[in-house]
Amino acid sequence: MLIAGDIGGTKTELAIFSKEGGPHFPLAQERFHSADYPSLEAIVKDFLTKTKTTVNCACFAIAGPVIDGRVKTTNLPWVMEETGLAQALNLAPHAVHLINDLEAIARSIPVLRPNDIETINVGEEIPKGAIAVIAPGTGLGESFLTWDSSCYIAHSSEGGHADFAPTDDGQIRLLQYMRTKFDHVSFEHVCSGIGIPYIYSYLSEVERMVESPEVHELISKANDASVVIIEHAVGSEHPSKLCCKTIDMFVSILASESGNLALKVLATGGVYMAGGVASNLLPALHGPAFMQSFIRKGRFAELMAKIPIHVIVSMAGLTGAAVSGLESAK
Numbered sequence: 001m002l003i004a005g006d007i008g009g010t011k012t013e014l015a016i017f018s019k020e021g022g023p024h025f026p027l028a029q030e031r032f033h034s035a036d037y038p039s040l041e042a043i044v045k046d047f048l049t050k051t052k053t054t055v056n057c058a059c060f061a062i063a064g065p066v067i068d069g070r071v072k073t074t075n076l077p078w079v080m081e082e083t084g085l086a087q088a089l090n091l092a093p094h095a096v097h098l099i100n101d102l103e104a105i106a107r108s109i110p111v112l113r114p115n116d117i118e119t120i121n122v123g124e125e126i127p128k129g130a131i132a133v134i135a136p137g138t139g140l141g142e143s144f145l146t147w148d149s150s151c152y153i154a155h156s157s158e159g160g161h162a163d164f165a166p167t168d169d170g171q172i173r174l175l176q177y178m179r180t181k182f183d184h185v186s187f188e189h190v191c192s193g194i195g196i197p198y199i200y201s202y203l204s205e206v207e208r209m210v211e212s213p214e215v216h217e218l219i220s221k222a223n224d225a226s227v228v229i230i231e232h233a234v235g236s237e238h239p240s241k242l243c244c245k246t247i248d249m250f251v252s253i254l255a256s257e258s259g260n261l262a263l264k265v266l267a268t269g270g271v272y273m274a275g276g277v278a279s280n281l282l283p284a285l286h287g288p289a290f291m292q293s294f295i296r297k298g299r300f301a302e303l304m305a306k307i308p309i310h311v312i313v314s315m316a317g318l319t320g321a322a323v324s325g326l327e328s329a330k
Contacts, residue, residue, distance in 0.1 A: 001027075001053065002325045005060040006101060006317030007040060009075025009138035010193070010224075010276075013318045014047045016055065019329065023111060023322035028053060040080055041088040048089075057095040058085070059325030061104030061317045063139060065158055071098055075138050075194075097328055099156070102143035104320030105274045105312070106133045106154035109145060111323060116314040117272070120285050121294075123308035129268030132261045134160075136254060137275035140188040140195075144265040154320075159261060160188045167256050167296070170207075170249065177202045191253045193277050196226035200246040209242045230280050251284050255293035262307050263297060270308035274316050282311060 015026035028051040069082035086096040128147040135141040140160030145152040178185040233243035295304035
């Protein structure tokens with residue numbers, strides 16, 4: 001029996017899998033608020049106690065770079081090691097595996113079902129072509145897959161922390177605003193759940209856009225301002241102009257960086273977007289502005305228009321962790 005998990009800065013998803021059931025059919029599953037626990041070990045022990053389940057192996061997808069079986073989470077004060085986790089969970093020394101969360105999402109792509117994705121651009125997929133993965137969640141994750149003889153191989157990346165590159169005058173002013181707050185302004189700072197409130201603040205403080213008192217109060221009191229901003233921009237009966245402009249700018253930046261990643265790995269097999277922010281912004285991603293920004297790559301615009309783009313609407317990180325863990329258990 002395998003325990004697999006997708007550990008992010010906001011939530012931790014754990015599930016039990018069997019070889020017979022495979023990665024799409026967990027025997028038990030639960031979501032935890034990551035910050036409520038002092039460590040991953042504490043969450044896992046709580047989950048196993050509740051489910052009264054005994055496992056013999058584990059695989060956890062972590063938001064952070066995994067080096068030699070060790071990782072410090074990007075948006076949590078946790079440090080994890082495979083050997084330490086194995087000891088804490090009473091498992092064999094090599095029974096616990098840690099993988100980068102975006103590598104896990106990439107591992108899920110070859111086993112995704114039709115209802116696991118929503119297509120933004122059909123494009124012209126080239127079989128065995130490289131695949132790009134970008135995931136705006138709490139932070140911004142990136143990874144990619146390449147074909148190797150008989151199967152796709154997933155590669156982890158920390159591309160979300162690369163330098164933010166503005167593409168218009170408004171984004172240039174956004175960069176200048178962000179430089180007053182950070183020595184290094186990455187794409188994650190403006191293209192994630194962390195980044196949405198920064199764009200909102202920039203538009204309010206620099207561009208002098210005005211918010212209604214009601215929405216302003218909701219945002220100021222929210223535990224996660226990005227959720228409120230999205231709610232008042234996408235699908236709202238009375239949308240906030242400031243929230244809408246925030247999401248417009250966010251979508252443009254996400255499209256541009258998705259295109260950058262697609263060019264860097266020549267993603268003729270498609271671009272897959274994942275993460276809670278992407279799934280919550282589906283109506284905006286279906287709008288013409290996303291594709292306009294995605295293909296705006298000069299003489300490569302024609303190539304960009306042919307790249308398929310999909311949004312993963314299922315829990316790809318957990319599925320990928322299960323795929324990796326079940327393969328390791330063979």
